[in-house]
Amino acid sequence: MVCAKPMIGITMGDAFGVGPEVLLSAMAENKIAEVCNPIIIGDYNILKYVNGVIKSSYELKKIFDIGEAKFESRIINVIDLANMNIEQFKKGIKSSIFCEAFLESTEKAISLVMANKIDAIIGCPYLNETVNLARSEVEVYDYPSYVAKILDQQVFLMLLNGDLRVCNITLHVPMRVACDLITREVVLKTIKIVNDTVQELGVPKPNLAVSSLNAHAGNTGSYGWEEIEEIEPAIKEARNLGINVTGPLSGDDFLKDILAEKHNAYIGMYHDQTYSVLKLFKNKNLYSGLILGAPIIFAIAGQGSGLDSPFRNIVFSRTLTQTIESVLKLLKTR
Structure with missing residues (x-):
């Protein structure tokens, strides 16, 4: 300190x-x-x-x-x-x-x-x-x-x-690469780091939201298996650690929650899910x-x-x- x-x-x-x-x-x-x-x-x-x-x-x-x-x-x-x-x-x-x-x-x-x-x-x-x-x-x-x-x-x-905080699983990488980088381990690591950081910024018990990758959050596997195999297990494990986290949210629900500033931080899978919204929503x-x-x-x-x-x-x-x-x-x- x-x-x-x-x-x-x-x-x-x-x-x-x-x-x-x-x-x-x-x-x-x-x-x-x-x-x-x-x-x-x-x-x-x-x-x-x-x-x-x-x-x-x-x-x-x-x-x-x-x-x-x-x-x-x-x-x-x-x-x-x-x-x-x-x-x-x-x-x-x-x-x-x-x-x-x-x-x-x-x-x-x-x-x-x-x-x-x-x-x-x-x-x-x-x-x-x-x-x-x-x-x-x-x-x-x-x-x-x-x-x-x-x-x-x-x-x-x-x-x-301001009070709007967003983070992504991936950095500036092509979309084809980003999809391969979304693993259970990385999603969990991101959730934990974001939770710790928001606490350090002054929010004792953060409420986090995590987006999906595929349309309609994968629609139970019809549009992709990343939600079932990677994202949902990571969220479940984070909850077992005592972290208050919601998701995976479909794209429209995730955006709606960001605009309403419903959570203390938002975790997206790739660049444009969060960063673009933050820059458009506020100054x-x-x-x-x-x-x-x-x-x-x-x-x-x-x-x-x-x-x-x-x-x-x-x-x-x-x-x-x-x-x-x-x-x-x-x-x-x-």
């Missing part, structure tokens, strides 16, 4: 989108420094440029080690990875330059938290489709898959928007993500990369402060 003001490493996100703007705009509101000691991880020159564009009154301090940080008024500590060329910096484009910087900042943040130099990590917005440009052999598409690769852990992604620019199943706390400030909106005054700094609020709740229980 963390007692002092926690040290949180925040990666820069997509330099060609709104990542740096979200980060620096939130820092300028001074709310972040009130609750934690933030350490920014990224390219100092890019951040300095963006800081000037948004006319922030805060000063960036370049450091290369945590021990050099100074947590003083209007000072933003930046661990400079010096991995981008300011002359190649163009807002609103897709670039392999960002991809390499994204991977390096994520690696650096994870190394710091594993060495107990920081307490948690928050990743700023990025663009999924450009992550694989620089290292095609890596086969990662987002923060969760790269965390899983580095730590050799199976992880899950929970998205939060899509005010959600955050928590990577579950890893031995570290790694959160994501949602909003999308915003390649079409940098420097257009539509950045939502609230997405980062909201993410920090969730991280602080987790830190209090660990």
Whole structure:
């Protein structure tokens, strides 16, 4: 359990989108420094440029080690990875330059938290489709898959928007692959992790809902056997462990319950069952993500990369402060 003001490493996100703007705009509101000691991880020159564009009154301090940080008024500590060329910096484009910087900042943040130099990590917005440009052999598409690769852990992604919490059994994978990944063991593991996380977020006795995979929840096997062979046994075992969980719900019932916010968290089988609904149902620019199943706390400030909106005054700094609020709740229980 963390007692002092926690040290949180925040990666820069997509330099060609709104990542740096979200980060620096939130820092300028001074709310972040009130609750934690933030350490920014990224390219100092890019951040300095963006800081000037948004006319922030805060000063960036370049450091290369945590021990050099100074947590003083209007000072933003930046661990400079010096991995981008300011002359190649163009807002609103897709670039392999960002991809390499994204991977390096994520690696650096994870190394710091594993060495107990920081307490948690928050990743700023990025663009999924450009992550694989620089290292095609890596086969990662987002923060969760790269965390899983580095730590050799199976992880899950929970998205939060206010009291609405959703998580999927699978990450960003093709539908044909997703179906094969839905096993009794993985469904049960997800239910347990989601239940524990929702408790850490302040709900003592969570009420969870689990979706089906097939139409009409398989219709007793007529439309598929995954519900009978994999999902239902996992739910039954979770109930035997004392977890309050409903399902498997057919697609329409699952959606109806999400819209009514009937449960404390919703577990889907694949991406579009939950994430799309969360982004459509509430302000899509005010959600955050928590990577579950890893031995570290790694959160994501949602909003999308915003390649079409940098420097257009539509950045939502609230997405980062909201993410920090969730991280602080987790830190209090660990």
